[in-house]
Amino acid sequence: MSSTEGKTITCKAAVAWEAGKDLVIEDVEVAPPKAHEVRIQVFYTGVCHTDAYMLSGKDPEGAFPVIAGHEGAGIVESVGEGVTSVKKGDTVVALYTPECKECKFCKSGKTNLCGKIRATQGKGVMPDGTSRFKCKGKDLLHFMGTSTFSQYTVVADISCVAVNPKAPMDRTCLLGCGITTGYGAATITAGKNGIEEGANVAVFGGGCVGLSVIQGAKARKAAKIILVDVNPEKKVWGEKFGATDFVNPSKDLKEGENIQTRLQDMTDGGCDYTFDCTGNVHVMRSALEACHKGWGESIVIGVAAAGQEISTRPFQLVTGRVWKGCAFGGVKGRSQMGELIEDYEAGKLKVDEFITHRQNLSGINQAFHDMHDGNCIRCVVDMRKE
Ligand SMILES: NC(=O)C1=CN([C@@H]2O[C@H](COP(=O)(O)OP(=O)(O)OC[C@H]3O[C@@H](n4cnc5c(N)ncnc54)[C@H](OP(=O)(O)O)[C@@H]3O)[C@@H](O)[C@H]2O)C=CC1
Ligand SMILES: N[C@@H](CCC(=O)N[C@@H](CSC=O)C(=O)NCC(=O)O)C(=O)O
Numbered sequence: 001m002s003s004t005e006g007k008t009i010t011c012k013a014a015v016a017w018e019a020g021k022d023l024v025i026e027d028v029e030v031a032p033p034k035a036h037e038v039r040i041q042v043f044y045t046g047v048c049h050t051d052a053y054m055l056s057g058k059d060p061e062g063a064f065p066v067i068a069g070h071e072g073a074g075i076v077e078s079v080g081e082g083v084t085s086v087k088k089g090d091t092v093v094a095l096y097t098p099e100c101k102e103c104k105f106c107k108s109g110k111t112n113l114c115g116k117i118r119a120t121q122g123k124g125v126m127p128d129g130t131s132r133f134k135c136k137g138k139d140l141l142h143f144m145g146t147s148t149f150s151q152y153t154v155v156a157d158i159s160c161v162a163v164n165p166k167a168p169m170d171r172t173c174l175l176g177c178g179i180t181t182g183y184g185a186a187t188i189t190a191g192k193n194g195i196e197e198g199a200n201v202a203v204f205g206g207g208c209v210g211l212s213v214i215q216g217a218k219a220r221k222a223a224k225i226i227l228v229d230v231n232p233e234k235k236v237w238g239e240k241f242g243a244t245d246f247v248n249p250s251k252d253l254k255e256g257e258n259i260q261t262r263l264q265d266m267t268d269g270g271c272d273y274t275f276d277c278t279g280n281v282h283v284m285r286s287a288l289e290a291c292h293k294g295w296g297e298s299i300v301i302g303v304a305a306a307g308q309e310i311s312t313r314p315f316q317l318v319t320g321r322v323w324k325g326c327a328f329g330g331v332k333g334r335s336q337m338g339e340l341i342e343d344y345e346a347g348k349l350k351v352d353e354f355i356t357h358r359q360n361l362s363g364i365n366q367a368f369h370d371m372h373d374g375n376c377i378r379c380v381v382d383m384r385k386e
């Protein structure tokens with residue numbers, strides 16, 4: 001038994017007291033895991049745009065005070081009663097899309113969305129309706145079932161997966177969201193079983209998610225892989241991951257052209273697959289309309305702010321274009337993370353290349369500021385260094 005097992009741990013965490021304000025590094029108390037829960041020492045966490053989105057106050061599910069973060073890797077400190085899937089000392093990746101393997105969703109074979117704890121996760125509490133975090137006598141909310149901006153966090157046992165301990169956690173943490181999301185969207189969600197060889201693909205938005213779609217499209221031997229981004233610096237980034245073409249819609253379009261018609265011209269009538277990786281609802285429309293008549297599919301990945309809605313002429317769908325979307329790329333975290341880590345270890349999946357910035361825990365606000373720099377793809381925060 002470790003010295004901390006069964007006891008409350010006091011550690012540092014980046015606390016969001018209210019929307020739109022910097023995070024504050026606080027001493028927080030992390031209660032021991034209850035039944036079917038796991039307490040994890042978080043070693044590394046990435047910082048995702050979805051964290052920024054929630055912290056800005058635009059997420060209808062966002063509530064404060066909260067500990068954000070969902071791209072984390074660490075080591076199991078202790079487990080609650082009945083936990084069999086992981087044990088103390090295991091290296092784990094946190095899963096904001098859990099996998100219980102027994103609910104209607106998990107058993108359907110049609111989706112990676114798991115219904116078992118979604119309602120409480122969305123309310124920022126553990127499955128029993130309470131929080132494991134306290135600061136200054138107040139309960140803090142959990143976020144996305146993971147809260148990786150704390151040196152210790154408690155998650156449901158279905159919200160983490162044990163992985164090869166040899167894989168470096170300062171990189172594999174990124175498989176907890178951005179890379180897996182884009183790569184899975186291209187290799188699992190698109191079409192019946194991912195993008196087919198020879199398909200023409202357009203990816204809107206060349207951040208971590210879009211570049212990961214490009215990586216997946218390349219793995220599937222797509223023909224044209226066109227990156228569409230308003231940031232000219234993203235051309236080089238796209239090429240690094242396998243993009244064959246780049247279009248900047250704010251600079252490269254001729255008179256009378258829009259991005260849809262440009263992409264149709266480049267692909268003999270339209271793309272087989274397009275992906276929105278921006279979260280902009282107007283871009284989502286363009287991505288759909290750039291699809292080939294009869295079969296083109298557009299996959300929405302970007303998260304749009306509260307109140308935003310998508311629209312198009314229904315005729316676009318009547319004429320065979322398909323609009324769909326996915327969370328976590330359609331990847332089932334507990335069943336499929338091991339394979340991604342193997343691919344990374346075998347040099348088949350790029351991960352290190354996404355890391356452009358690093359911070360210690362005390363630099364976490366800088367990580368959010370750096371997100372606005374076009375050359376910031378992902379910042380990894382070392383949670384053990386204050
Ligand atoms: N569904 C899911 O499971 C997940 C969804 N997400 C969401 O995916 C989205 C992408 O995430 P991430 O890659 O980290 O984000 P980034 O902000 O790093 O990347 C988005 C890119 O899109 C560019 N962009 C912005 N507006 C346009 C436009 N009008 N046309 C073309 N490009 C544009 C941005 O340029 P600039 O930098 O100049 O603004 C940027 O290069 C976010 O909305 C995020 O919340 C993330 C993870 C999982
Ligand atoms: N809570 C928001 C939507 C936020 C959202 O779409 N989250 C994605 C993951 S984004 C990761 O970086 C997701 O998993 N969605 C599926 C889910 O079940 O939450 C809102 O209410 O609009």
Ligand SMILES: [Zn+2]
Nearest residue numbers: 048050177178
């Ligand atoms: Zn994310």
Ligand SMILES: [Zn+2]
Nearest residue numbers: 100103106114
């Ligand atoms: Zn389930």
